[in-house]
Structure formats: C-alpha cells, structure tokens
Amino acid sequence: MTVLSADDLFLRRGGAGLLSGISLSLGPTGSVAVVGPNGAGKSTLLKVLAGIVPPTTGQVRIGDRDLSRLSGAVRARQIGYLPQYFEPHWDLTIADLVRLGAERAGRLTKGTVEEMMARFELAPLRGRRWSTLSGGERARVLLAMVLAVDPPALLADEPAASLDIRHRIDVVRSLVRRATDRLCVVVMHDLDLAFRFFDSVIVMDRGSIAATGHAQDIFDDARLDAAFGVRFERLKMGHYFLLRPACL
Amino acid sequence: MKLWLVLALILAGALALAACAGHEWASPFDLVRALAGDADMRSRLLLEWRMPRVLAAALVGVLLGLGGAVFQGVFRNPLAEPYLLGSAGGAALGATIALLVPLGATQSLLLPLLAFAGAWGATVFVIGVSRVAGAVDAAGMLLAGVAVAAILGALRSFLMLALSDDAVSLQVVLSWVLGGVQTPTWAVLGLFAMISIACFGLTMLLAGGLDVLGLGETMAIGFGLEVKRFVAWAVLAGSVVVAAAVAFGGLVAFVGLAAPHIARWFVGPMHRPLLPASALVGACIVTIADAIARAALPPAEIPLGLITAVAGGPFFILLLAHRLRT
Amino acid sequence: MQTSFGLVVLTAACALNLNSVAAAEPITVRDAFDRAVTVPAPPQRIVTIFASNTEMVAALGLADRIVGIEAYTRYPPEILDRPLVGGRLGFSVDAVVGLRPDLVVVTPARQAAHQLVDPMERIGIPVIVLMQRNMAEIFANIRLLGRVAGVPEQGDQLAGRLEARLASTMQRVRDRTPPRVVMITGRLGNGLLLVARPATYTGDAIELAGGRFALEGRGAIAQVSPEAIFSADPDVLLYAGSPADRDALIERPGWSEMRAVTAKRAYAVSRTELLIPGPRTIDGIEHLAALLHPMAPKQ
Numbered sequence: 001m002t003v004l005s006a007d008d009l010f011l012r013r014g015g016a017g018l019l020s021g022i023s024l025s026l027g028p029t030g031s032v033a034v035v036g037p038n039g040a041g042k043s044t045l046l047k048v049l050a051g052i053v054p055p056t057t058g059q060v061r062i063g064d065r066d067l068s069r070l071s072g073a074v075r076a077r078q079i080g081y082l083p084q085y086f087e088p089h090w091d092l093t094i095a096d097l098v099r100l101g102a103e104r105a106g107r108l109t110k111g112t113v114e115e116m117m118a119r120f121e122l123a124p125l126r127g128r129r130w131s132t133l134s135g136g137e138r139a140r141v142l143l144a145m146v147l148a149v150d151p152p153a154l155l156a157d158e159p160a161a162s163l164d165i166r167h168r169i170d171v172v173r174s175l176v177r178r179a180t181d182r183l184c185v186v187v188m189h190d191l192d193l194a195f196r197f198f199d200s201v202i203v204m205d206r207g208s209i210a211a212t213g214h215a216q217d218i219f220d221d222a223r224l225d226a227a228f229g230v231r232f233e234r235l236k237m238g239h240y241f242l243l244r245p246a247c248l
Numbered sequence: 249m250k251l252w253l254v255l256a257l258i259l260a261g262a263l264a265l266a267a268c269a270g271h272e273w274a275s276p277f278d279l280v281r282a283l284a285g286d287a288d289m290r291s292r293l294l295l296e297w298r299m300p301r302v303l304a305a306a307l308v309g310v311l312l313g314l315g316g317a318v319f320q321g322v323f324r325n326p327l328a329e330p331y332l333l334g335s336a337g338g339a340a341l342g343a344t345i346a347l348l349v350p351l352g353a354t355q356s357l358l359l360p361l362l363a364f365a366g367a368w369g370a371t372v373f374v375i376g377v378s379r380v381a382g383a384v385d386a387a388g389m390l391l392a393g394v395a396v397a398a399i400l401g402a403l404r405s406f407l408m409l410a411l412s413d414d415a416v417s418l419q420v421v422l423s424w425v426l427g428g429v430q431t432p433t434w435a436v437l438g439l440f441a442m443i444s445i446a447c448f449g450l451t452m453l454l455a456g457g458l459d460v461l462g463l464g465e466t467m468a469i470g471f472g473l474e475v476k477r478f479v480a481w482a483v484l485a486g487s488v489v490v491a492a493a494v495a496f497g498g499l500v501a502f503v504g505l506a507a508p509h510i511a512r513w514f515v516g517p518m519h520r521p522l523l524p525a526s527a528l529v530g531a532c533i534v535t536i537a538d539a540i541a542r543a544a545l546p547p548a549e550i551p552l553g554l555i556t557a558v559a560g561g562p563f564f565i566l567l568l569a570h571r572l573r574t
Numbered sequence: 575m576q577t578s579f580g581l582v583v584l585t586a587a588c589a590l591n592l593n594s595v596a597a598a599e600p601i602t603v604r605d606a607f608d609r610a611v612t613v614p615a616p617p618q619r620i621v622t623i624f625a626s627n628t629e630m631v632a633a634l635g636l637a638d639r640i641v642g643i644e645a646y647t648r649y650p651p652e653i654l655d656r657p658l659v660g661g662r663l664g665f666s667v668d669a670v671v672g673l674r675p676d677l678v679v680v681t682p683a684r685q686a687a688h689q690l691v692d693p694m695e696r697i698g699i700p701v702i703v704l705m706q707r708n709m710a711e712i713f714a715n716i717r718l719l720g721r722v723a724g725v726p727e728q729g730d731q732l733a734g735r736l737e738a739r740l741a742s743t744m745q746r747v748r749d750r751t752p753p754r755v756v757m758i759t760g761r762l763g764n765g766l767l768l769v770a771r772p773a774t775y776t777g778d779a780i781e782l783a784g785g786r787f788a789l790e791g792r793g794a795i796a797q798v799s800p801e802a803i804f805s806a807d808p809d810v811l812l813y814a815g816s817p818a819d820r821d822a823l824i825e826r827p828g829w830s831e832m833r834a835v836t837a838k839r840a841y842a843v844s845r846t847e848l849l850i851p852g853p854r855t856i857d858g859i860e861h862l863a864a865l866l867h868p869m870a871p872k873q
Contacts, residue, residue, distance in 0.1 A: 052469045076472025083470070089324040089462045090517030100459055104471040146470075271668030289697060293671040296696040347688075409797065423664060423685055431693065548663030549689075 003028040003183050004079075004153050009048055009058035011207075018044045019055065020207040028152065031179035033194035033215070034187045036204035037228050042187045043084060043157050045204065049185070050081035050155045062153070076104055080151035082159045084187075086142055088130055094141055095126040101145030112148060120144040136167040143174060153183040161189050172197050195219050195241035203227050215241075251514055255528045259306070262532045266302045266539035267294070271546040274298075301431040305538035305552075306531040307444045308429055308497035311489050313511070313530025314451045316504030317523050318486035321458035322479055323390070326567065329505050333393040335487045337400030338370025339363040339494035343424050344404045348411040360430065360495035367491030370396060375483060389483070427500040427553020429538055440496055447489045448527060454482050455519035462517070500553050502560025503533050509567065603718055606705035607687070613700045616724025617677035621659060621670050623686045626706060627679040628653060629852035630716050634728045642673045644686075649846065649854075660686070667693040675699055677722065681706070706851035708778040709859075713737055716853070736856045740782065743863045746870045747784030753809035753839075753866055755785035759796075759849060760814075761823070766797045770814075775851040783862035784870075785810065800828060807833050810866060811840040814848055841865050 002025045011019040019041050026032060034042045047053040049060055051067050060067040062078050070078075088097065095113065102112040117123045120140040125133070133141065139159060146154070156175055160168035168190070176197045178184050188194040194201060194215075201218040203211040205227035211218055218224060219241050225231050228245075235242040268274045274282075274294055282294035319328045342362035378392040408421050432440055460473045468475050490504070507530035508522065514529075515521040537555045544550055602612040621642035622628040628647045631640055640653050645661030648654070659669040664685045670678060678694050678701040680686040687703050694701035702722065704715045713733040720729015757780060760768035770776040772787055780787070788808035789798065803811075811834035813820035820842040824835050834840050843865070847858030863870070 047466075050470060052466055072469070072472035072474045074472075076470065079470075081466075081470035083464075083466050086464065086467060088467075089464065090512075092462075092517055096459075096516070096518050097463075100463065100471070103456065104460060104473075271666050272672045289671055289674055289699070292697045293667070293693075297667055297671075297693045423688075433696065542666075542668070545663065547659050547666035547669035548661055549666060550663060 002026060003063060004049065004185075005061045006049060007059045007061070009045075009055045009060070011044060011048060011053070012056045017207055019048065022058070022207075022209055024202070024209065024212065026153075026183055026185065028183055029179060029181055030183060030200060031176045031198045032183075032185045032200050032202060033198035034185060034202045034204060035189075035191060035194050035224075036210070039206075040204040040227070041207040042204050044207075046081075046155050046157050046185065046187055050079050051075050052081060073104070076151075077149055078151060078153060080146045080149065080154040082142060082146050082154065082156035084157040084159070084161065086138075091129045091131045093126065094122055094128055094130070094133075097130065097141055098122065098144050098148060101148035104149065116144040116148045135163055136170075139163055139167065139171050143171065147178075151182075154178060154185070156184070156186045158187045158189050168193070191243050192241065195243070196239065219243075252524075255514070255525065255532075259528055259532050259535070262535040262539075263302055263306060266305065266535045267299055269539040269543040270298060271543070273543070296433075297431055300434055300437045301429060302535060302538070303437055304432050304440060304496055305429045306535045307437075307440055308493050308500065309503060309507070309530035309532065309534030310444050310527040311447055311493035311530075312497070312500060312503040312534065313507035313526040313528070314447060314523060315486050315490040315493060316506075316530070317508040317511070317519065317526040318451050318454060318458070318482060318489065319504070320508050321454070321462065321519055322482045322486060324462055324464075326509065326571070328390075329502075333389065333483065333487060334370035334374040334396040334400065335367040335490045336494065336499050337397035337404070338373075339367035339491060340425050340499060341370075341400045341404045341407075342366025343498075344407050344421050347421050347424065348407055359424075363495040364491045366400075367494050368487060370400060371483065371487035371491075375480065423551055424498045425553075426551035427498040427556065428541070428549070428551055429497045429534070432496070440492075443492050447492060448524070450485050451489060451523050452520070454478075454485060455523055458482065458519040497534070498551075498553060500534065500537075501557040502564060503530050503537075503556055505567075506560050506563050507533060509563075601722055601724075603702070603722055605703045605718075606682070606711075607691070607703045609691075609703065611700050611702050611722075613677060613722055615676075617675070617700070617722070619673065619675045619677070620723070621673055621675040621678045622647075623660070623665065623678070623680040623690070624683060625649060625846075625850045626852045627681060627704060629850065629854065630712075630719055631679065631723070633732055633853045634716070634720055634723060634725055636723055636725070639723070641675060642670065649850075660689075665689045670694070671697060671699070677702065679704060679719070706775050707773060708775055709740060709782060709855065712775065712851050712853075712855060732853065736853060739856050740859060743860055744782060744784075747863050747867045750784055750867045750870055752781075752784050752786040754788035754806070755780055755810045755812060755866065756788050756803055756806060756808040756834075757812035757814060757843070757848075758803075758823070759845075762797065766799055767803065768796050769798055769803075770812075770848075771796055775855065776848055779848055779855055779859050779862060780812075783859045783866055785862070785866050804828055804832065809837075809839065810834050812862075812865075813840065813842050814845045815842060817842040 005025040007023055009019050009022040010017065022045060034045065036042050048055050051060065054068055067075060098116050099113050102116065117126055120143055122140060122144055125137060142159065154175065160171040163171065172193055175184050175186055179199065198215055200213060201215050202209055203218060203224055210227045211221050211223040219234065230245040233244040233246050235244065264276065267279055268276065279294060282291035320326055342365050343359055346359040346362040374389060374393045374396050377396065378389045381388065381392065457473055457478045460468045460471050461475065461478065463471065465475055508526045511522055511525035511529045515525045537559070538552055541550045541552045541555050600612050600614045602610055605611055618639055619641045620631060620639050622631050622640055623644050625647045628640060628643050629649055632650050632653060637650060637653050640656055642659045643653060643656045644665065645658050657673060659673065660666055667690065670690065678690060678699055680690050680701060681704050691701050691703060706712050706715060713736060716733040717729045720726045757770040757776065758767050759770055759776070762768065769789060770780060788806040789802065811832065813823060820840060823829060824840050829835055843862065844858060847854050847861065
C-alpha cells in the first residue's frame with residue numbers, strides 16, 4: 001500500500017530541467033532520507049511532492065487521488081511540509097505561531113495548542129516573539145506548527161541544517177520517531193545521520209533518482225559515490241555508519 | 249479587554265473634541281442643545297454640518313485603517329500603502345470627471361459614486377495588467393500600480409486643464425485631490441456607516457488567511473492556503489475598502505500606513521485583533537486631523553491630506569530608516 | 575398671505591431698516607444652478623462671496639447690508655472692514671454661519687459653490703449662485719439681486735443705465751472693422767500665457783467693444799504658448815495689468831517684432847474693470863472701445 005507516489009515527474013524552469021522523470025512510491029510508514037549533492041533537486045522534489053510547486057508534467061498522488069486536484073485545506077491535512085528556511089513576516093509570539101499551525105486544518109481546540117506547546121517544551125516560551133528565539137528554539141516551534149495537525153505524511157527539507165549537533169540529533173530523532181506509524185521524508189545533508197537514523201534512502205543526482213533502497217544497501221552502493229563525485233571510505237561500527245570521503 | 253476600552257474611550261474623546269472644534273468653538277453644552285433639536289442657526293450648523301462631518305471623518309479613518317492593514321498583510325510589507333495599487337489615481341480621475349464634466353446628476357451623489365468606480369476600476373485594471381505581464385507577485389503588482397497611477401494622473405491633469413472654467417475651477421478638484429472629508433447628510437452618513445460595517449466584516453473574513461500568508465508563501469501553501477486566489481481576493485477586498493474611503497475622504501495620505509503600525513504596538517500582528525484595532529486607530533487619527541484642518545487657520549480650511557502627509561511623512565521615513573537598519 | 579404680509583413688515587420695521595421695505599412677501603428666484611431660492615423677507619445680513627457679487631450688491635445701494643466678504647475683495651472701500659469668511663484656502667461654513675446671514679451670494683469659482691451651497695441649504699440659510707459668462711448675465715444678476723433684496727426698482731434702474739451705456743458704445747463701434755485682438759490675463763512660470771477666451775464675460779467685453787479674437791479656434795484651453803500668439807500676430811495686444819508689466823513682456827525677444835507692438839498698439843488695461851464681472855465692466859468696455867477704435871466718433 002502506498003500513501004505517496006510520483007509518476008514521471010518533470011519540472012522545467014527557463015529551459016533548465018530541475019526534475020527529470022522521477023517516479024517513486026512511498027508506503028504509509030517509514031523514514032526516508034533524501035540525499036544528494038548540491039543542485040541535485042532534493043528540495044525541489046520535496047516541494048513538488050508536498051504540492052507547493054506544481055510539476056511541469058507528471059503527477060503526484062496521495063493515496064489514489066491526484067494531489068493537484070485536492071483543495072489546499074485537504075492537502076494540508078494529508079501532507080505536512082517543513083521548509084528549509086522559515087522567517088515569518090510579522091514578529092508573532094510562539095503561542096500565535098503554534099495556533100496558526102493548529103488552525104489550518106480547522107481542528108483547533110484549546111487543548112491542541114497547549115498539547116503541542118508541552119510536547120515540544122515550548123510552554124515557557126509561549127509569550128516570546130519569534131525574533132528573540134535561538135536556532136534550536138525556532139526549530140522546535142516550526143516542528144510544533146507543522147505537526148499540530150498530525151499529518152499522515154511529513155516532508156521535511158533539511159530542518160536541522162543550521163543547528164549544532166545536539167539539536168540536530170534532537171530534531172532528526174523527533175522526526176524519525178513519527179515514522180513508526182507515519183510516513184516521514186527528510187532531505188538530509190548529513191550523510192552519517194541519514195544512514196544512522198533512516199529506514200531507507202533516496203540518492204538524487206542531477207534531477208533524477210540515482211539509487212533508492214534500504215539504508216544498509218545504499219550505504220554500500222557505488223552509485224552513492226558516483227552521485228557525490230567522490231570515493232567514500234565506509235566504516236561500520238555497530239549501529240554507526242560512517243562515510244569518509246577519500247582523497248581525490 | 250481593557251485595551252479595547254481604552255481605544256474606544258480615546259476615540260469617543262476625539263469625536264467629542266472634533267465636534268466642538270471649528271472656526272467658532274462649541275461647548276459640549278452646545279452639542280447637547282443641538283442634539284435636542286434646537287432650531288437656532290448655530291445649533292443647526294452643529295447638527296446638520298459638523299456632526300455628520302466628524303462622524304464621516306471617523307468612518308474614513310476606519311476604512312483607511314482597515315484598507316492599510318489588509319494591504320500590508322497581503323504584500324507582507326509594512327511599508328505598503330493602500331494607494332500603491334492605483335486606487336488613488338483612479339478615484340481622483342473619477343472625482344475629476346464628476347466635478348468637471350456636466351453629467352446632470354447632483355454632485356454630492358455623483359462624486360462618491362464615480363470616485364468609487366474609478367478606484368475599483370483602477371485596481372482591477374492593475375491586477376489585470378500585472379497578470380497579463382506575468383507579474384503576479386507583490387512587487388510586480390506594485391510596479392503595475394505605479395505605472396497605471398502615472399497614466400491616470402496624466403488623464404486627470406488633462407481633464408483639469410481642458411474642462412475647468414469659471415463654473416468649476418481647478419481648485420475644487422485640487423482640494424479634493426489634497427484630501428478633505430465630504431460632509432454627508434445624515435441619510436448618506438447612515439449609508440456610509442453601513443458600507444463601513446460591511447467593509448469591516450469583509451476584511452475580518454480575510455484575517456485568518458492574512459495570518460497564514462504572513463508565514464511566507466511557501467509555508468502558506470504548505471498550510472493549505474490557495475495563495476494566488478487568496479491574494480487576488482484580498483487585493484480586491486482591500487481596494488473596495490480604500491475606494492469607499494477615497495469616495496468620502498478624498499486622497500488622505502499615510503493614515504493607511506500609520507494606523508496598522510500603531511495598532512500593532514497595542515495588539516500585535518495577528519489580524520483578528522489587528523483589523524479592528526487598526527480601524528479604531530485610523531478613526532482617531534482622521535477625526536483629530538480633520539478637526540485641526542477645520543480649526544487651525546480660520547476662516548480657511550486646510551486640506552486634510554496635507555495635515556496627514558505632514559504628520560505621516562516623517563513617520564514613514566522613521567519606519568523606512570528602522571527597516572533599513574535592522 | 576395677508577397675515578404673513580403684516581408679519582414681515584413688522585419684522586422688517588423692527589430691524590430699523592425702513593428704507594427699502596418694498597416687497598414684503600417671500601420672494602422666489604431661480605439661480606444659475608437652476609435652483610429655486612426663496613427668501614422669506616428682504617435680507618438684511620448678506621454675505622457676498624467674491625468681488626463681483628460684493629460690487630453688484632453695493633452698486634444697488636445696499637453696502638450697509640453686507641456683513642461678510644472674502645479675502646480678495648478690494649472694492650468698494652466702505653465694505654473692506656467686514657469679516658472675511660474665506661480666501662485662497664477655501665471658504666468656512668463656520669465663519670459664514672457665525673455672521674448669522676439671511677442671504678449668501680456666491681459664484682462657482684474657486685471652491686465657493688462647492689463648499690457653501692450644500693451646507694447653507696441644510697442649515698436653512700438662503701444661498702444664491704450667480705454666474706457671469708457674458709454681459710447679459712451680469713445685467714440679469716443685477717436685476718435678480720435687486721428683486722431678492724427687495725429693491726427691484728434699483729436693480730432695474732442700475733441695469734438699465736448700464737445697458738444704455740453699453741448700447742451707446744456698441745453704436746459707436748458698429749460700422750468699424752473689428753481689429754484682431756489677443757488679451758493676456760496672466761503669465762505662468764513655465765512661459766505659457768493665460769488669454770481671455772470667447773464665451774466668458776471678458777471675451778464678451780472684447781467683442782462688444784468692437785474687437786474679434788485673433789486666436790479663434792484655439793479657445794478651449796486658456797493656456798497658450800507665446801508662439802501661438804506670434805503666429806496669430808494680432809492687430810491689438812491687450813495686457814491686463816500694469817504698463818510696467820506689459821513693457822517687461824513685450825521687450826522680450828520675439829514680441830518686439832509683432833505687428834501690434836511695432837504699431838504701438840500693445841495696451842495695458844485694467845484688471846479690475848475687465849476681470850471682475852460687475853458694474854465696472856461697463857467702464858472697461860468703454861475704455862476698451864476707445865483703445866480699439868480711437869477714430870470712432872465720440873458721443
């Protein structure tokens with residue numbers, strides 16, 4: 001059973017092909033890391049899958065329904081999207097931001113906001129404004145906003161890229177934890193974290209999928225080296241998978 | 249709750265003060281006597297002229313506050329002014345036609361109507377132009393607005409040159425363009441009040457969408473907002489509001505810019521409290537500015553738009569400086 | 575009707591203004607906006623907006639009834655101490671009502687009619703709008719003001735005298751060839767000139783004084799460039815203003831070669847006589863006729 005699938009996606013912008021012929025099919029549960037070099041089309045793919053950007057040709061389906069035919073509100077209840085970069089135009093309070101997250105699917109109860117605030121340890125910050133928060137706090141707020149509706153599929157674009165290592169691990173853990181009964185697709189820059197925490201990995205290169213499969217299998221796949229244009233030395237230490245680029 | 253009470257009390261005070269202000273100041277007692285139906289010439293002046301004028305000024309402020317909040321929300325730019333979308337130019341052209349072209353109907357009816365039609369038509373035209381040009385984003389619309397405003401301004405100037413004569417001088421048009429609240433009859437004031445209430449309801453419908461839009465376009469789409477459609481509707485609603493303000497108040501600068509800002513100091517940036525707060529603040533500003541316009545330089549009346557521009561210009565520059573520095 | 579007749583007489587008598595209580599019934603007239611204006615009794619406190627209206631009321635012998643004027647009224651001298659109700663920045667409803675007038679006379683110039691007619695109607699003060707687009711309208715206005723003010727004979731007499739003077743001037747210039755005339759009424763900073771147009775009282779005055787427009791067909795816009803005047807090359811150039819200002823203009827390059835200048839027919843004419851549509855406009859026409867037709871027989 002698939003919950004999110006793509007069928008021969010192409011996206012062209014001003015003569016450049018950003019995505020070329022991507023097809024994939026993702027089940028209702030599991031954590032998926034999307035990796036690849038800069039410009040491979042990871043963020044673009046995520047935006048198309050989330051319905052933020054319509055593909056030039058091809059189709060994204062959620063369940064058996066064409067994503068482009070769904071109303072915004074219905075889509076938002078099915079797919080949560082966590083952007084790489086988020087800066088609200090108005091300096092809202094944390095409570096207001098989380099409330100906007102909960103409100104969007106029309107299931108705002110007094111409890112929802114409080115529950116999300118408690119879950120992400122934001123209660124002490126509720127009256128603070130966005131501009132006064134640290135990077136780690138901002139990441140937690142963003143998660144609380146997006147997860148307030150508890151969507152069956154969550155697409156996250158390097159949500160932890162700018163954080164220090166401890167906060168990065170915290171964020172990745174809280175995303176992967178959802179994957180036991182939800183679908184969770186995350187663009188990952190940090191390959192070690194990708195192979196350590198995620199069930200499966202999609203390797204992208206120049207707008208196409210170069211390889212896809214279980215994390216352990218991809219770890220050993222030479223197409224990984226080809227996509228990144230380096231030769232990796234592979235170290236396995238128990239649960240830890242480490243990739244070290246060898247000198248060129 | 250206390251905050252709203254304070255705002256309402258400030259507005260009530262401003263209204264009372266403005267009703268007293270004029271070439272000859274009235275006392276609150278005079279106001280009561282006029283309301284009680286006194287037939288003296290001065291009481292009739294207060295009842296039939298000054299009170300409707302003061303209330304109309306407050307409503308113009310309400311609409312400018314609402315329109316400003318909507319446009320700033322739509323364009324996510326605290327420097328956005330309701331007039332940037334050509335509605336001012338369109339309204340001025342409509343008013344010029346009403347004032348200069350002998351169309352036969354009574355001017356007090358024709359002027360608001362044509363100003364409204366002009367403001368609305370210009371905004372729709374700007375949206376159309378920016379769509380045809382493929383610029384559906386905020387910057388594209390603003391640029392299209394500037395271009396259309398220039399065209400409309402030239403048309404208005406030509407009409408003023410070609411059609412003004414002894415019967416209708418340039419200064420009538422000029423005074424309207426410089427801003428000045430029309431004094432409606434009580435019946436028209438009632439209509440204006442109903443229009444204002446409808447505008448308030450209309451903008452409140454947009455409040456949730458404006459909040460989500462404020463998270464940025466990507467987040468807004470991710471949160472399920474049909475951004476393009478919402479922006480088009482919000483711009484239309486905003487221009488309806490501004491058109492109503494312009495029809496009754498001429499071109500009153502900077503209130504639409506300043507009122508939402510001041511309101512944000514009180515209630516923060518969420519639109520559900522911001523819209524009514526902005527409306528109240530706008531009402532206070534225009535009521536007081538209009539009182540100054542009437543009372544400062546007797547027997548003349550200073551154009552309202554000049555007062556708000558002189559007070560609002562520095563405000564705009566401060567905002568700009570603050571924004572560029574942070 | 576009889577009781578109201580008596581009442582009005584009584585009121586007027588109380589006002590101690592017995593010299594002109596001729597018509598004591600309410601009088602209704604139609605003004606230039608085709609409004610029916612009713613005055614219940616001859617007005618005793620009149621606010622006259624603009625020099626033209628002030629001069630007409632004063633010429634009817636009613637200067638002492640004028641209680642308010644606007645800032646650009648300079649004549650007659652005896653009314654210059656009256657309170658001002660407006661000026662360049664517009665007109666104040668408050669100031670007018672403060673004078674408690676029983677009649678307001680305005681002309682739709684500047685913002686006067688726009689700013690005053692509606693409020694006066696609502697407050698219940700009679701307001702008459704007068705337009706003066708030609709001499710006939712000026713005479714009609716004088717008669718109308720006479721009737722409204724309760725002095726219809728004065729109005730008829732004054733208008734009749736002015737009409738007779740006009741007729742005699744027209745008689746003098748009737749068989750003369752009308753010279754082609756341009757009258758400059760103002761100069762703009764950008765070099766453009768304001769000229770008198772046909773279908774205005776000033777234009778009417780020029781034609782009645784035996785001139786014709788050298789800029790015919792270009793009359794829609796009052797601003798013209800000096801080139802248009804050069805190419806029209808009128809027989810007579812009139813400059814509404816002082817001789818010194820006229821000299822400053824015609825000494826400029828281009829002007830000195832004009833037919834009117836070389837023939838020494840560039841005249842400075844009185845602004846008050848020709849740019850204020852009132853009784854004194856007849857003086858202006860007489861002076862103009864003398865300039866345009868110096869050889870015409872004197873009366």
